[in-house]
Amino acid sequence: MFESVEAVQSALEGQKYVTTKNIATVVYLATKLQKPVLVEGPAGVGKTELAKVVAGALGIEMIRLQCYEGLDEAKALYEWEYSKQLLYTQMLRDKISQVLEGADTLKEAANRIAQEDDIFFSERFIVPRPLMRAITSDKTTLLLIDEVDKSDPEFEAFLLEVLSDYTVSVPEVGTIRARNIPIVFLTSNNAREMTDALKRRCLHLYIDFPDLETEVAILNQKVPGIEQRLVEDIVELVQRVRNLDLKKTPSISETLDWARALMTLNADSLEKDLIEQTMNVILKHQGDIEKAQTELSKLLSEKAAAQRAQEPVQSTPTSIKKSVLH
Amino acid sequence: MQKKIVEFTNILRKAGVRVSVAETLDSFLALDEMTLDHRDQFKAALRCSMVKHSDDISTYDRLFDLFWSGFHDSLREQIKEALQGLGDIDIEALMEQLQSMLQNMDVDLSELAQALLTIDQNQLEQLIRQAGDETGIERIQNMLQIGFFSRRVLEQLGMTGASQELENLVEQLREQGMDEGELEKLQGLLKAVQDAMRKAVRQYTERELDKQNHDYIERFRQESLQEKSFYNLTEEDMRKMREVVDRLAQKLKNVVSIRRKRERKGKFDLKHTMRRNMSHDGVPFELMFKRRRKDRPKMVILCDISSSVANVSRFMLQFIYSLGEIFTKIRSYVFVAELGEVTEIFRDRDIYSAIDEALDGGGVINPYTRSNFGMAFHVFWRDHLATLDNRTTVVIIGDARNNYNDPRAWCLRDVHRKAKNVIWINPEAPGAWGFGDSVMDEYLPHTDVAEECRNLRQLSKLVDQLVL
Ligand SMILES: Nc1ncnc2c1ncn2[C@@H]1O[C@H](COP(=O)(O)OP(=O)(O)OP(=O)(O)O)[C@@H](O)[C@H]1O
Numbered sequence: 069m070f071e072s073v074e075a076v077q078s079a080l081e082g083q084k085y086v087t088t089k090n091i092a093t094v095v096y097l098a099t100k101l102q103k104p105v106l107v108e109g110p111a112g113v114g115k116t117e118l119a120k121v122v123a124g125a126l127g128i129e130m131i132r133l134q135c136y137e138g139l140d141e142a143k144a145l146y147e148w149e150y151s152k153q154l155l156y157t158q159m160l161r162d163k164i165s166q167v168l169e170g171a172d173t174l175k176e177a178a179n180r181i182a183q184e185d186d187i188f189f190s191e192r193f194i195v196p197r198p199l200m201r202a203i204t205s206d207k208t209t210l211l212l213i214d215e216v217d218k219s220d221p222e223f224e225a226f227l228l229e230v231l232s233d234y235t236v237s238v239p240e241v242g243t244i245r246a247r248n249i250p251i252v253f254l255t256s257n258n259a260r261e262m263t264d265a266l267k268r269r270c271l272h273l274y275i276d277f278p279d280l281e282t283e284v285a286i287l288n289q290k291v292p293g294i295e296q297r298l299v300e301d302i303v304e305l306v307q308r309v310r311n312l313d314l315k316k317t318p319s320i321s322e323t324l325d326w327a328r329a330l331m332t333l334n335a336d337s338l339e340k341d342l343i344e345q346t347m348n349v350i351l352k353h354q355g356d357i358e359k360a361q362t363e364l365s366k367l368l369s370e371k372a373a374a375q376r377a378q379e380p381v382q383s384t385p386t387s388i389k390k391s392v393l394h
Numbered sequence: 395m396q397k398k399i400v401e402f403t404n405i406l407r408k409a410g411v412r413v414s415v416a417e418t419l420d421s422f423l424a425l426d427e428m429t430l431d432h433r434d435q436f437k438a439a440l441r442c443s444m445v446k447h448s449d450d451i452s453t454y455d456r457l458f459d460l461f462w463s464g465f466h467d468s469l470r471e472q473i474k475e476a477l478q479g480l481g482d483i484d485i486e487a488l489m490e491q492l493q494s495m496l497q498n499m500d501v502d503l504s505e506l507a508q509a510l511l512t513i514d515q516n517q518l519e520q521l522i523r524q525a526g527d528e529t530g531i532e533r534i535q536n537m538l539q540i541g542f543f544s545r546r547v548l549e550q551l552g553m554t555g556a557s558q559e560l561e562n563l564v565e566q567l568r569e570q571g572m573d574e575g576e577l578e579k580l581q582g583l584l585k586a587v588q589d590a591m592r593k594a595v596r597q598y599t600e601r602e603l604d605k606q607n608h609d610y611i612e613r614f615r616q617e618s619l620q621e622k623s624f625y626n627l628t629e630e631d632m633r634k635m636r637e638v639v640d641r642l643a644q645k646l647k648n649v650v651s652i653r654r655k656r657e658r659k660g661k662f663d664l665k666h667t668m669r670r671n672m673s674h675d676g677v678p679f680e681l682m683f684k685r686r687r688k689d690r691p692k693m694v695i696l697c698d699i700s701s702s703v704a705n706v707s708r709f710m711l712q713f714i715y716s717l718g719e720i721f722t723k724i725r726s727y728v729f730v731a732e733l734g735e736v737t738e739i740f741r742d743r744d745i746y747s748a749i750d751e752a753l754d755g756g757g758v759i760n761p762y763t764r765s766n767f768g769m770a771f772h773v774f775w776r777d778h779l780a781t782l783d784n785r786t787t788v789v790i791i792g793d794a795r796n797n798y799n800d801p802r803a804w805c806l807r808d809v810h811r812k813a814k815n816v817i818w819i820n821p822e823a824p825g826a827w828g829f830g831d832s833v834m835d836e837y838l839p840h841t842d843v844a845e846e847c848r849n850l851r852q853l854s855k856l857v858d859q860l861v862l
């Protein structure tokens with residue numbers, strides 16, 4: 069495990085994840101205290117990615133439980149392997165007839181079968197699902213319960229039980245206790261608020277949209293070889309756009325997509341036409357695009373004004389820069 | 395340290411951040427794992443174990459700075475200012491000289507006098523905090539007490555005694571033959587440091603007051619929002635209330651669905667099990683259980699949208715539609731004099747714009763008329779009575795001020811007969827029912843529940859009863 073907060077930070081940076089002090093501290097404590105972390109924040113700020121890089125940094129397996137409406141205990145924990153059970157019954161048909169031999173009534177037959185049923189409902193026929201796998205693994209694993217806010221409150225209540233004592237009970241088999249307590253990350257977009265009981269169990273980490281510096285660092289990490297000037301242009305514009313009242317605020321993923329798109333177009337800085345042609349990479353709604361364009365024009369004229377103030381004589385017609393952001 | 399944290403927790407609580415005892419203990423455990431010399435790590439460690447709602451983070455940040463660093467900085471600021479005010483004397487040289495002279499003298503100084511003499515800022519901070527704790531500074535409640543508590547802290551510190559000690563020391567140094575010029579500088583320095591100390595104590599007291607008050611302003615706002623009458627809301631109030639309603643609805647939804655889950659585990663269902671396991675040669679691998687499904691109520695809601703009642707209707711609609719899945723079916727109608735159905739508007743629109751549109755008549759009625767409950771009920775009776783059955787709860791929101799029109803109470807009587815419940819929500823107090831043009835008294839016999847509702851607290855209590 070990690071030695072210190074600084075060790076977390078450098079290990080995660082090693083996984084190309086730009087890590088704030090705040091994030092590093094929470095991750096460090098989670099591993100030390102063996103407490104689950106509830107990671108909240110808007111879409112696309114790196115919640116899922118964080119779990120992946122922690123597993124990567126520790127060299128442990130990540131087991132992911134993707135939540136959705138209607139996810140129930142069975143799908144998260146274990147299911148009976150009916151076909152295998154069936155196969156066994158077929159193969160053991162003779163034996164079963166022996167057991168049933170001489171039973172006169174249906175009731176008696178049923179009773180005899182019932183006496184044997186623990187053969188069929190044993191660990192042999194259980195197909196473990198993510199929660200069970202994380203708990204019964206021989207090695208410590210990282211369990212990612214992704215988008216827990218999409219699950220139903222009933223499922224949350226069940227999760228709470230599991231996360232309290234790391235045991236699950238299979239009625240037919242008994243209680244299964246964790247061999248190794250997994251490192252647990254839960255992520256949420258706040259589609260609904262998690263209950264206080266669950267929150268009390270967890271350390272809490274809120275990841276917001278990154279500030280300018282952090283986002284520049286992320287682009288440099290994730291899009292190697294990109295022009296520094298382009299990075300700055302992109303991030304500055306995206307950060308401005310985020311302050312607008314939009315249907316869908318662009319996230320880090322969109323910034324990354326945009327940077328990659330512009331790289332393919334061989335851009336080395338942002339120009340007005342280029343922005344307008346590629347704006348749909350970061351914004352999906354027409355209304356949002358229109359708002360952003362107004363903002364863009366404002367930004368451009370501000371920039372132009374600043375530039376005029378800065379270099380009044382130098383700007384001879386030949387040296388007019390094409391880039392509009394610089 | 396732990397005591398300090400408990401105190402900090404109390405301040406968070408007062409500011410409306412809920413921190414449980416378990417979480418406070420968690421923060422102790424967390425701090426055990428940390429080295430405490432990085433303020434940002436310390437801040438993050440406390441936060442992740444105690445503050446679990448993202449809305450509370452800004453409050454936490456503010457209070458953290460107030461509590462853990464504010465005073466630290468202001469003391470240093472004061473001393474720096476005091477030293478700068480001395481002009482250009484070489485403090486270090488002065489200190490060195492002092493040091494060497496003191497070595498050959500037999501002086502015994504109190505902690506405070508020593509700290510003042512050596513300008514030991516950490517020690518001074520420590521002493522002020524300690525004296526503050528001992529005087530019970532957390533009891534400070536208002537501005538008028540700042541002077542009083544500052545004096546108490548200075549007394550507790552033993553400031554007068556320390557001053558005296560330092561004067562005596564200067565005398566002793568004079569006797570030992572210290573240069574008059576140097577002595578004057580030293581006296582100037584000591585005076586400046588003591589002044590700075592007094593100011594710092596006052597600031598410390600002011601900060602304590604801030605800490606104690608912070609919350610209470612915030613809490614007061616929260617509480618007053620819940621109590622605030624729907625009749626006069628500012629834009630800001632409306633926005634905040636919308637959030638509060640959202641949160642209350644969410645909470646209620648969780649409670650209801652967890653309760654339903656408990657009810658749902660039913661008895662073993664033999665028939666269903668047999669049918670389900672036909673493919674396994676009738677060997678019962680999958681056991682099926684009967685689902686005891688508690689009836690989800692159907693909801694019909696009639697909203698008066700005339701301006702006197704519009705806000706009650708607004709927040710009631712927000713409640714009902716946020717709770718959506720708790721009911722099997724919701725139908726909503728708006729009325730002033732005419733009545734029209736607005737259920738469709740809520741189907742494919744986000745809830746807030748749907749509410750705005752419904753309150754504006756929803757394109758089905760003219761909102762700018764004079765209230766006529768009798769007529770509205772008559773229309774409902776004629777066109778929609780058939781949609782009611784004995785699982786339907788009818789909620790009516792209105793002040794029953796009928797402008798002296800015919801109340802046609804018999805329409806409501808028939809509604810009452812067909813529906814499971816009729817609930818009337820009236821923004822006026824019962825004392826006013828039936829007076830002037832209020833015909834509430836005529837409708838009252840045909841309701842199961844009739845309640846006054848003028849603010850959010852009353853409304854959320856009502857909704858609570860409605861679903862539980
Ligand atoms: N700090 C970071 N350093 C490097 N890359 C990051 C960082 N934060 C986010 N990213 C990148 O941003 C993208 C989005 O991250 P991720 O999918 O983890 O977001 P999320 O918060 O889980 O979103 P959602 O709520 O939609 O599931 C990923 O491609 C990830 O690599």
Ligand SMILES: [Mg+2]
Nearest residue numbers: 115116214255
């Ligand atoms: Mg994700």
